[in-house]
Amino acid sequence: MEHFSDRLAASVRARSSVVCVGLDPVLERMPPALVDEYRPQAAELGDDAAVAACFERFCRDVIAAVAGVAACVKPQAAFFEQYGAAGWRALAAVIACAHEHDLPVILDVKRGDIASTGAAYGRAAFGGAPGFTAPVAGLAADAVTASPYLGEDSLEPLVEHCATGRGVFILTRTSNPGAGLLQEVEVGGRPLYLRVADLVARLGAEHVGEHGYSDVGAVAGATSPGSLRLVREALPHAFLLVPGYGAQGAGADALAGIAAGDAAGYVVNASRSVIYAWQDGGGDHQRAAAAAAESMRSDLRDGL
């Protein structure tokens, strides 16, 4: 079974890109042509199914447009969950579409729960729930994001899936304004998020691929570059998933010094600045997304 970290490293190298395109579909930012196409379905299918179909089409368009320049994609489950079962089905279809384009999928769910519940979240993301006749496929993501608040026993049920080629990115220092309240609390002279980084290192030690990266990585925001560097120091062998670039305000300089190994060792997420680029520049949403992703790739080539 190929390691997740090796698939991601291979994709970074093949595309010479650390770009992770976040798929955060919201109705108010769908291109008018798609709205015109899917709005009529609401009467027949219901609003939930019509919007979910529109989101699926939009994400398929974006994936096709960025497939050559993005290392991976990161669908955010919340935007699909809003539309219930139809949204969930669209999410599964989007993940399958990314795989058709040979793009690893990091499912952004920030789950974290214990024992049998944690195991169920793992099977929801990666498949394997028991059926009457055969196991169920689940969302078939390549990796998930996870929240560490409940401790090690909430992360282990997800990390177990690394043995079958999956990955887990555990939140350390996130990119939002309120991140510091808990994450920056000082514990024995160090911020709490480094205690989490120690846990990431411990959980990931047994899951290292051919490229030297662990399948257990960390989420660390570019909006706090000093924290990002400390997370890298604590985790020299982890893939970092770095939000905060683009719409959230951080630039390429925030990444200085965090490259590690033969495939940068990080991917940088941008969602709105890529997928809604058509709103700034006008024109076709696919061409705008491709151009924005390419511009981001060029901006972030230093680690490669």
Add this chain to the structure above:
Amino acid sequence: MEHFSDRLAASVRARSSVVCVGLDPVLERMPPALVDEYRPQAAELGDDAAVAACFERFCRDVIAAVAGVAACVKPQAAFFEQYGAAGWRALAAVIACAHEHDLPVILDVKRGDIASTGAAYGRAAFGGAPGFTAPVAGLAADAVTASPYLGEDSLEPLVEHCATGRGVFILTRTSNPGAGLLQEVEVGGRPLYLRVADLVARLGAEHVGEHGYSDVGAVAGATSPGSLRLVREALPHAFLLVPGYGAQGAGADALAGIAAGDAAGYVVNASRSVIYAWQDGGGDHQRAAAAAAESMRSDLRDGL
């Protein structure tokens, strides 16, 4: 708009019960009669849909059985998410069924994400996502559980829904063995979970109902009774959602001294020890669940 906390308080008083029945359906523990009934559907509908239908039926049975003695129910989303869109649809049906029995529903999702993503999680749980013609209903839960690791700006989008009659239970000190790693870290002479409790108090101050309880409550485990009492001291006006009773090992004595106000101010969750009581005692799963819930109600009457 009636406050969530008032609906929950009214239910506690009407049933003279602090029992919260956790709905954690797993295939390997479904009653044989239900398995026989739903297994044949797998060939036609697929394993995901057949299992989801079985779960829905099982949860409906449990809800009908405990409706007179439980104050509320707590479906755990993970067990439904494993079965994809079909599971999500079953979850929505289970929530609607609880409402038919006038039972408040605490949706256990432990979500936590920022800004637009947090808002999307709120709409997934409570409804209100924009549609082409009308807003989408979502899961229509009465309250959700939330994880505080990302800080205040990740909780605000959920707490906003308190203004329209919903509730939020924020994790403080959880009931699992690994809870201490982050939650017990000492900050200024106090454990981290009390810093979270302070945040719960702050977020909940503007959302207090007629019974004097806030719509923003806290999850605090009975497996650590000392912590539970400290959380209560920090949150005299919050409803506490207390896991850890029953299968996880804690007894009624762990709750000594935490009652507050005219409706106990807490609900105690038990999942497996109620819904799978038929496996211990044999016989009909509805009668066994009703008897287990009634026994738990009797055991926990001290706060009422």
